[in-house]
Amino acid sequence: FGKMAAAAVAREGEQEADWVLPSEVEVLESIYLDELQVSKGNDRTMPWEISITLYPATAEDQDSQYVCFTLVLTVPTQYPNEVPKIDIRNPRGLSDEQIQKISQTLQHLAEEHLGTAVLYELIEKGKEILTDNNIPHGQCVICLYGFQVRLCCISILFSHSGS
Numbered sequence: 001f002g003k004m005a006a007a008a009v010a011r012e013g014e015q016e017a018d019w020v021l022p023s024e025v026e027v028l029e030s031i032y033l034d035e036l037q038v039s040k041g042n043d044r045t046m047p048w049e050i051s052i053t054l055y056p057a058t059a060e061d062q063d064s065q066y067v068c069f070t071l072v073l074t075v076p077t078q079y080p081n082e083v084p085k086i087d088i089r090n091p092r093g094l095s096d097e098q099i100q101k102i103s104q105t106l107q108h109l110a111e112e113h114l115g116t117a118v119l120y121e122l123i124e125k126g127k128e129i130l131t132d133n134n135i136p137h138g139q140c141v142i143c144l145y146g147f148q149v150r151l152c153c154i155s156i157l158f159s160h161s162g163s
Helices: 003-020 022-034 096-112 119-132
Strands: 035-039 048-054 068-075 086-093 138-139 146-152 155-160
Touching: 003 048, 022 068, 022 086, 022 119, 035 155, 048 119, 086 096, 096 119
Parallel strands: none
Antiparallel strands: 035 048, 048 068, 068 086, 138 146, 146 155
16 A cells, blocks of 8 residues: 555656646746736646736826737646636637637637646737737727727827728
8 A cells, every 4th residue: 555655646746747837927026026926726726816907018008008908818627738728718808809819819729739847938929919009099089980089190190990
């Protein structure tokens, strides 16, 4: 019985050594500090949930942040050999089409990195996409057509998406 127990402990130790999630989350917490929320599963039996609200890179100018969303990564027990489930919650300033495209892009990135730590890349890719899509849009209060405003040097381009 002693040999079987020792073998089981050794196998468990090897599995723990192979498990990259705790150390990866520790690194993420050191980078993102209080922005990162982590709900840890029971050791390796339950998935972990990692969430962070992402904003575009605007040099801390919050008035220029027109888009954002909360990225929720549900990390399975077999990670990194299984991709995290990616949810985009509480989006602001993004169309349904943009949200779907962001989700697909992040899912593709996760699948490309199957077998390796990918959480940091997913978070940074989300920020990059938000920075690229940081354009105010909505409905014109006068004509009710949709519009987008692009700030370009000293001029503002106002373009209707209606006819």
